Amino acid sequence: MGKRLTVARRELASLRSEKTIVLAILIQLFIAAFSSFLAVGLVSLYDPGSVSEGFVVEFAVTGEAGDDIAPVIEREGGWRAVEYGSYGSAMDAFRGGEVHAVLYVDRLPSGQADVEAVVPDGNIRTTLVVTQVRDALDAFERAERKRLRAQLERTPIDLPRDGESSPYFGFTYTVLLPLLMFLPVFLSGSVAVDAIAEEYDRGTLELLRVTPLTATDIVDGKLAAMGALAPLQAGAWLALLSLNGTDISNVAEILLVVTGFSVGVVAMGAFAALRFRDRKQAQFLFSMGILVVFSATYLLPEPPANTVAKLAIGSPQPLTRAMVAAYVVCGLAGYAALRRLVATRGIGE
Known part of the structure; x- marks a missing residue:
């Protein structure tokens, strides 16, 4: 064990000279340390509608079925519908900056509503307006389904309920936290590649082989250093998130997943x-x-990011805990397979 720890300490000491790795760690440190501030700006990209407080989107509504969508828009606090008699007058108002978007709603012979939406091109508010148009059309769809329900021969599947959770909550636990947990894992694997490949490039592997170290000792020492790097970083990021006011539950199990x-x-x-x-x-x-x-993990009943998110918010299910055990078993199986390969074939030329 002492020989392997010596190799591990040697590898960790050499990381200080790797500027790319140090920079990557510093970037992660910055994200974790200032997560509460970064979340405000990042959520505006993740969910532009969440930062629209005080901004009232004005829709120019026209067309044969304009009277049907106008009440739906008016029911929402952040929207206002302005009805126009023709598409041309609505577009004139749009070009003049009187409204933010145009909705031309027509009825097809089948009774379905055909909606043409016009939004700003290249405007700083474009993303926000597009998001609001999407939400307005979703609300209109729900109203149409409710109005036409009695005429349907088959009962359609109910649409999912509108989410009421805070976008900051969703972004922090489903995007930011998994990113900080798994990014160190990728970094550790990449460093492990360099740690072994550079021994061949520099010819220093032969020097290690003439020492009392066995091939298994060398690989174990390198893997111990690189494998411990990710859990240590993840633990530090969780501590910084907690200091920034983000409550994290089941820390031990999250670190077990990362490990x-x-x-x-x-x-x-x-x-x-x-x-x-x-x-x-x-x-x-x-x-x-x-x-x-990692693409294949999304075919699992519960992907790793979902497992981490559920553990962090304190709502793990039996499947969540089963996936934690599965990830640990798979990791150990991979390590055992590599160790057996090294023991049988060695690491020399």
């Missing part, structure tokens, strides 16, 4: 480095493998 992924991803990186020995090829293989693996 399981870290072990598995670092093992993938080490395998790529041992297989190709060339840094560029190994990094390419590792990157492609990570994309495939």
